[in-house]
Structure formats: structure tokens, C-alpha cells
Amino acid sequence: MVLPSSVGCLQLNLGAGAVPSHRRNHRIFGAGHREGVRHSLAPVRTPLYEQHVAAGAKLVDFAGWEMPVQYEGVREEHVAVRTHAGVFDVSHMGEVEVEGPGALTFLQRVLSNDVAAIGPGGAQYSCLCNEEGGVLDDLFAYRLGGDRYLLVTNSANHAADLAWLGRWSRGFDVAVRDVADRYAMLAVQGPHARAIVRATLGVELPPRMHAGAVRIGGRPAIACGTGYTGEDGVELLIDPEVAPPVWAELLDAGVVPCGLAARDTLRLEACFHLHGNDLTPERNPIEAGLGWCCVESTGFLGAEAVARARAEGTAERLAPFRIEGQGIPRQGNPVLAGGEQVGVVTSGSFSPSLEVGIGMAYLRSDLAEPGTEVEIDVRGKRRAARVASKPLYESPSSRKEK
């Protein structure tokens, strides 16, 4: 058998979103190998590197970070988040602080959503678009105070986002600061996540889609009622120095350490986008199904293009699908209908919850309706699939909180 460490035959696809944008088309190959990508520096380690090694994690190079891809196994970790609670070290995520009298008007200019709608302590999902309406990144904006906001960026895009924000902040009375080094980030997710975090760390947690200043490990921290798994839970931005004891406390309380592989299967079941796979600068939010987080009347960068796409429709649309029978779709697989190619898979995996192959694909718009029968060309074998509605899997814990 060709092993995961051999480049070429094995595709460990954690989402090319992790790959720097100028090399977006490369897949991640194998454990620790990324074909065609060279880092001038050794991979960056999170404050929890020693804990990951001690827990037996398989580590991979992910956007220049040495990250845990799995501990005991993807399926066990996935199920732990769906049924109990799991913790992900997502310290590779970037943080940008935007502060000043002009913060709101500046963010209204660069983010696709209506930033004015975020109340104090609020959270909002948004796209960062270029002038053509292409998606440079997708991110959460948290309003920490009156005119102080925090943006949490995808690690692969963080540097480019910072440059973009810096460029467009000229003329606004606002400070844009890279504060990525200030935080370690733990995502604690699952139906029991909030209760365990409250009891273990002794903090009051904000409701879903809100953020609040708290103290964790005796240091100032930010607790956010957000996540990327489709389960209830929180994301904690904490002082890197206290990350190891906080991690240990959560594990002692029965929270299961989970790696990036489970994070990917969980988000795909929930139909959350992965930038670099399902979102790219060549795709606009409308075709990606993110029209709900675009408010063109705010006049954000790219609003005209987005308004046009919304009014005229797009040639293709992103749609989730399920394999009917055998086969596991993977990123890059062609989608066929009537024998001709009608799209391409942007994310694909085995679904541990549904026990079937699932994915998302950009499809000719007339076919991107739930129920449509298509075929996925999985390395030369045609696998029957059916377009589904979002989400592919809906958890009882997320339904309850809606």
C-alpha cells in the first residue's frame, strides 16, 4: 500500500484553504508533505505543541503551522463533538483588531455584512471581498466595545487580509492591528461544551453569536458563542501562556482533543464554507450561497458586483450533495449530468455522521437544486449522487439553540 507519507497517491485533503492564496490550487499531500509549497521558515508551533505531541497527535504542516490533524482517530473525534464535547487548538487562526472613531465606517466599507447591526458584544459573519466581488476571506467580526472590533481570519489569508485592510484603512480614523500573537484560540464544541467550560473554567459564557470579555486562567480573555462544527459551543481567545493549563483542565473534564481532520468533516456536514476550497477570490458570495451575509446598500467594496450577481443570477452555484451508494468524493472530482461535466467538487469526504460520501460542488445553476441527480467522477468511477439541502447534517444541539 502506498502510505500517507508517500507523495503522489494519497490525498490528505484538509482543504486547500490552508494553502497560501497564491498556491491555492495545490492540495495537501500526505502527512507533513505539501507538494509544491516551500516554507522559508520552520513551521510555526502553537503554544500547545508539547501537549499535542504528548497526546499522540499526528502533526501536519498546515499553512506554515505544525498542527494536529488527528489524535485517536477522525471518527472518534467527530462523534465526540456530535455527542459530547471536543476541543480544537485553532491558534493558527489570525486576529486583527480594528479600533477608532472610524472603525464602523471602515468595516462597513470592507466587510460584506451590515456591520452597523452588530451591537456591543455581538458577533457577525462576513465576507471580505475585492472590488470585483471575489471572496478574499470569510471571517467573524466581534464588537468588543464601542468602536473596537476583532476580526478572526483564516490563517492562510491572515497576512494578505492585513495588507488589504491596511491599504483600505487610509483616510479612515482607525487603527488596524495584527494581534494574532496575543491569543491562543481553543474551540470547544459539542452539546455539552458550554456546560463543561462553565464548570471547569468558571466563566459565564455569552449566548450564541455574541462575544464577551472574561477571565480564563487568571488572564483577560474573550469568549465567543461561535464555532465551525454545526454544534453548540464556544471559541475562546486566551493568553498563550495559560493555554497549556487550560487545555489540560478541559481534557481532565472529559473534553476530547480533536484535530483538523475532524474539524473538516464536521464543518462539511454543517455545510460551512472552507476558504480556498468552497470560496476563492474568483467566486462571489452569491454563487457561494452567501448572499445572506451581503448587504449591498452599505456600499462595501465589491457591492456593485455582488448586486449584479444577485440580480442577474450566476452561471454556477455551490450546492451540497450526498453520494447514493458507494464512493467518497474528493476535492477536484468532476460532476457530471447527462454525460457532460456540469461542475466540480470543492470539498468532499466520508461523513462519519451519515456514513456516506458527501461534498459541496459548484454546479450549473439549473442543476443546483435539492433532489437533482448527478454523477461524481471519482478517479474514473462514476458515483451516483443527489443534490441536497443545507445542512447535510443538522445536530439536535444546534436546532435547540436557534
Add this chain to the structure above:
Amino acid sequence: MILADASYPDELLYHDQHDWARLEGDDHAVFGVTWYAQDSLGEVVFYDPPEVGAAIDKDSSYAEVESVKAVSDVIAPLSGEIVEVNDALADAPEQINEDPYGEGWLVRVKLSSPAEAEALLGAEEYRKLLENE
């Protein structure tokens, strides 16, 4: 669950791409993947077997096994023609993890060049190779 401890039975022959062959009579063999291979791949969720009757070549891929996040080609340790595939793996691919040398066998092959087996490794040689992986 993954079989906890590494094992490499002495009666098998090994290919350096982490496949094993159990010779049967003069010109038949059963193939599978080694403990090391299944441990590296993680929990197998799908095995795509070849067709019975297909010709396979030593050192070439004849099947795929997939874990949740990865696809691996399975390499033929010897050449021949598939005479049987392990259909039970369609419903229980995890047998490749749990019992890689028993219930997790992949194919039975009528060998076209039984002498090729002389190039395969013994268990001790294969263990030495793994020490350098």
C-alpha cells in the same frame, strides 16, 4: 478500533510498499496490507476492490482503500489474476484495521510468475525496513 500492537507474522511475505502475500500451493496467494499500513492510514471506511478476472502487475496499484480523509493505492506484491475478492469488506471495511492478516484480507490471486516471490521480504527484513521509515 485499531488493532493496538504492531505485528508481522513470520509465515507471510512482505512488499516494501507495506503489503503482504500468503502463498497457497504452487501458484496462488492471498494479499493484504500490513499493520503498519493500516495504522498509517487510520480507520478504513471504504475498500474499492478490483474485478474478479482482472490482471494485476507486481509493484502496481490494484485497488484503493480510503480513510475519512485520505485515499491510498494498494500495491500488488506479485503478478497474476484476481480469482476472489473479499466481499465482506464492502460492509465492514474496518476489518482491514482490526484484523489485517485475517478477516481483513483483500484479494486471492492466481500467480502468473510465482518466482517473483523470491524478491519479497521476510518478516524480519520487513521489520528492519520499518525501523528506517
